Amino acid sequence: MKSTDLKNISTKYKEIQLQYDKLGVNISQALELLLKENSISYLSINNRTKAIDSFIGKIEKKNYKSPFEEIEDICGIRIICYYQSDVNKIKEIIRKEFEVLEDENKEENLEYDQFGYRSFHFIIRIKKEWLNTPNYRGLENLKAELQIRTVLMHAWAEIEHKLAYKSKSQIPKEFRRKLSRISAKLEESDEQFEEIKNQMDSNKIILIEAAKASDIFEDNIELNLDNLKAFLDYAFPNRHKDIDQTRELFDEMIKLQITLKDLTTGYNNVKNELFNIEKEEAKSFDNIEINEGEVHWQQTGAAMTVLELTNENYYKMRKKAYPEWMSVIDKFRESKLNK
Numbered sequence: 001m002k003s004t005d006l007k008n009i010s011t012k013y014k015e016i017q018l019q020y021d022k023l024g025v026n027i028s029q030a031l032e033l034l035l036k037e038n039s040i041s042y043l044s045i046n047n048r049t050k051a052i053d054s055f056i057g058k059i060e061k062k063n064y065k066s067p068f069e070e071i072e073d074i075c076g077i078r079i080i081c082y083y084q085s086d087v088n089k090i091k092e093i094i095r096k097e098f099e100v101l102e103d104e105n106k107e108e109n110l111e112y113d114q115f116g117y118r119s120f121h122f123i124i125r126i127k128k129e130w131l132n133t134p135n136y137r138g139l140e141n142l143k144a145e146l147q148i149r150t151v152l153m154h155a156w157a158e159i160e161h162k163l164a165y166k167s168k169s170q171i172p173k174e175f176r177r178k179l180s181r182i183s184a185k186l187e188e189s190d191e192q193f194e195e196i197k198n199q200m201d202s203n204k205i206i207l208i209e210a211a212k213a214s215d216i217f218e219d220n221i222e223l224n225l226d227n228l229k230a231f232l233d234y235a236f237p238n239r240h241k242d243i244d245q246t247r248e249l250f251d252e253m254i255k256l257q258i259t260l261k262d263l264t265t266g267y268n269n270v271k272n273e274l275f276n277i278e279k280e281e282a283k284s285f286d287n288i289e290i291n292e293g294e295v296h297w298q299q300t301g302a303a304m305t306v307l308e309l310t311n312e313n314y315y316k317m318r319k320k321a322y323p324e325w326m327s328v329i330d331k332f333r334e335s336k337l338n339k
Contacts, residue, residue: 043080073145098124219261245300266310
């Protein structure tokens, strides 16, 4: 490449680099919101703008004549999620929310014994209606490459990149069989994680539907995290879920030897009183007025209140740790004893 061409390209690239930085940040933030709206958990959403040396290197390697139009991954965005089913959900969101110029499944290009990572690639642009908002002004016609992978797809891609093998022919024969087996195991593991997730979801649905039909939650079952989550979804379906707090509640129940039956029996005994307690706590501690049908507690907050009212060991533990927060509970416990 002539030095004058190189200088012109470098100058132009520096002029547009900030626009691509802005594109990557804005699309990543939009994706975070879209995945949250669709209840899709993910490990990370990252973006990067290609370094100028990498940009020029690609021009020289591919002999591009119009590099700013032909190179489509100046802005790169990568979503790493947990399950294969989430990959498919995210693909549908991308097709709905962005202008998709290209859509490629890298897995479809692989032979059964061929090396290469599984990944889903899009070349996208922002839809015209987005350009009316301040964050997206000036970003029209800019392209971004978007990759979607599961955690295990990503692990394979990163290790493959580290080993620096770009094709099967580059790999020493003594390593080919071993690497093929690792790749196959990762693919199988991805499928098995998906199967476990589906079975967990199915078991929870069965428990909840049976409880709705009989108005009694099956409590002669093991106390594990999945069964506790099922009970919380049955008893408090309209409350916010927090998996970390659910794990904390589970650990407290195990420590105090509280069974699932203890929780469900306690719930049945005090469920009609919970709103009055919730209303008073909201007013006393947060200065918030709530009306019938509104909620203040999260799922675990409601369950903890049940145990504070009905389980002596749990009440004592909470009273010792948070005495100032237990005044409302004390009031309702005393009124129940005086009846």
